[in-house]
Structures are given as C-alpha cells and as structure tokens.
Amino acid sequence: MAGIPISKLISVTPSVLTPGTGINQLTGLIISNSTKATDQKVVPFTSAASVATTFGATSAEYAMAQAYFSGTRTSLFSPNVLYIAGLGSSSSGITPDYLDLIAGQAAFTGFTTNWNLSFAEKQACAQWVESRNKRQWFVAWDNDQEAITQGSSKSFGSWLQGQSLNGTTVLYDATGLSAAGALGWMASIDFTATNGRTGLSYQSNGNVTPTVIDGTTARTLEANGYNYYGSYDTQASSRQWFYPGTVSGSFGFADSYINQIWLNTSLQNALVNMMQTVKNIPFNALGDSYISSAVQDTINQAVTFGAIRDGVNLAQSQIQNINSQAGNTSAAQTLATRGWYFIPGASKALPFVRTTRGPITPVLFYTDGGSVQTIKLAAVEVQ
16 A cells, blocks of 8 residues: 555564564455456455456466465454455566565555466565565465475475575465465454464365375475475374464464564554544653553453463573563563563653654563464373
C-alpha cells in the first residue's frame, strides 16, 4: 500500500533472546508468471472460483488457490483474501525492486510463486525478506535432487542453513501446492481465539498431496533444511501433514515467526492510535502510563491466543540479561510468572531524547513457550 512508512515515526523491532489490538488475520500472495496475470500489479481474489474465472480451471493458480482457501482441517474459518501479483512479460525475473513494487500495492504477509524459482531468485527473495524487519514470510519450494541427497550442501535449503536470514520456509515439492497450503495455514489463524495458536507442523490440507512417504527421505530433507508434506502410517491409521514447520533465522519455527509478525504489527497499530488520540504524552510517569495502557490490550490478546505463554523456565543467562536491560532484579521473575514484562521508556528518557522529542525505546519481553512436536513415551509394565 502506498504512503509514508509509519515505521519512520513508530517502529517495533522483533528479536529473540536465546539461552547463553491490531490485525487479526494475515494474508498470502502468489507471484504468477502467467500471461493472464496483470503485469506487475497485485489483484485480490476472495475465492478459488474467482481465480478460476481469471486463470482457468486447469491453471496452477487455481489449484494453488484451492489449497490456500481451504486453510487446514482444524481451522475454524478460511482465508478472506488471496493476492496474485503478475510478474510481467518484460520482467527480468524476481528482483528486490519488483518485490518492493508489489509490497507497496498490498498488505500481504506471506508469499510464494506458481513456478519453481531459480536458485538465484530464491536467494533474492530470502534476502529481501531479511531486509523487511521480520514482517514478511517467504515460502520457497523445489524438488531439487540435492535436497534428498544425504550429505549434500548444494540445495537451496542447505544454502539457507548457512545464512543469517530470517523468515524463509523451504518446502520439498514439485507443484507449489504445499507452499499455497502453508500460506493458507497462516491466513486461517484466528488471533482472537482463546488458545488459538497452531503450528505449521501436523496441519493437514485435503488439496495437498504428500511428497514424502518414507523415513529416510524425511530425515534427509530435514537435515538439508527442508519442510515437506508427508504421509505417516501407524498400526491404527494413515495420516498426512506438514513437518517440521521450521523457518530460517532466530525464531526457528513458522508459528513463532508468524505470531511475532501479528504481535509487532498490532503493537505498532496500538501506538499509532495512542499518538492520534492522546493530546500529550509527557516524558514522565504519566507518559509511561499512557504507553503501557496503549499496548495492554494487544498483550492481553497475545496471552489469550497463546503467542505469549506464562510459566516458562528461563536460563540463568536469560535471567541476567533481562534484569540488566530492565534495570530491575525482579523483571525476569515477573516475565517467567506472567509471560511478559514491559518497559514503557518515557520517564527514563535521557535529556537529549527529550530535547528532540524522541525516539523513546520501549521494550516488551515475552516468552513464546514453543510447542511439543515429538514424543517418546516409555510404557513400563510393573509386575
């Protein structure tokens, strides 16, 4: 969407501290190289049927739209909108300038493509996402033979593992349907639901066909930095789902990454609303109270939804770091007990910050809590 970036005035910087009311639905985008797509323009679609009308019932776009709009089998509602961006017949491929162009036309969060990108194009997309301050998610896909070759370092997933780039998930797939399904998972998350948090792993989509059916291939893909839509067999049943649900960078897993996009965008919106409604925010305790009140609803919603979890044990290095940054020896204990600790920053601003009227630097510490993905149960018979 066009306009002066609000981050010029109010920004939220996401980060992760490792050991040692805003938006409520996110939207996906597919970049299409079809001649039926509007050149270098983003067009919204509200159903798979509307995509079929434009691109045809046998098109890749329609098949991907079906996977996207179906969400997941556990989602309570479906995505509202799918954006499709035309690459353009005269385009030299996907470049940072092209991505900047379409990002200025629509407020999408996650994106993928309807064709298998070249290695260089996937690198360009991953690097662009890194430049976006953890506000976009790139779902790359390919069926490179190197991805299923044990010990290979030549695949895109292996390359990505060696980089410090946030926000890219790589799927092993020959059609892109699993990538569209992953975007559908993101777009069907209900951030208003109590305990509504879901991970990408174990999510099923009836419009996606499994690409992995054996353990050796699954383990090799995971080692090479890939996710996949797999078919799992037990003595009781056969199941299909995404696994392992990872994302590149410090957040590790797609749900943690997507949740922080929602959280930080919501915090930014809350602070913007405060700036427009509060007549004056002084550099004192009253200013602190205004800022704290502005973000409280978002924090409460994050706790209810599950993006923030209480009762998480902290490492000693984390405790020391948090207490030091907060200037409070009980900050880490508060964080562990309720899941968050907020420093509003107005009353602590230095004189030169007051002179220039900012920026102040509030800090929100929160515990993510993660999610159990593997279980090894010991069943012990006692005689």
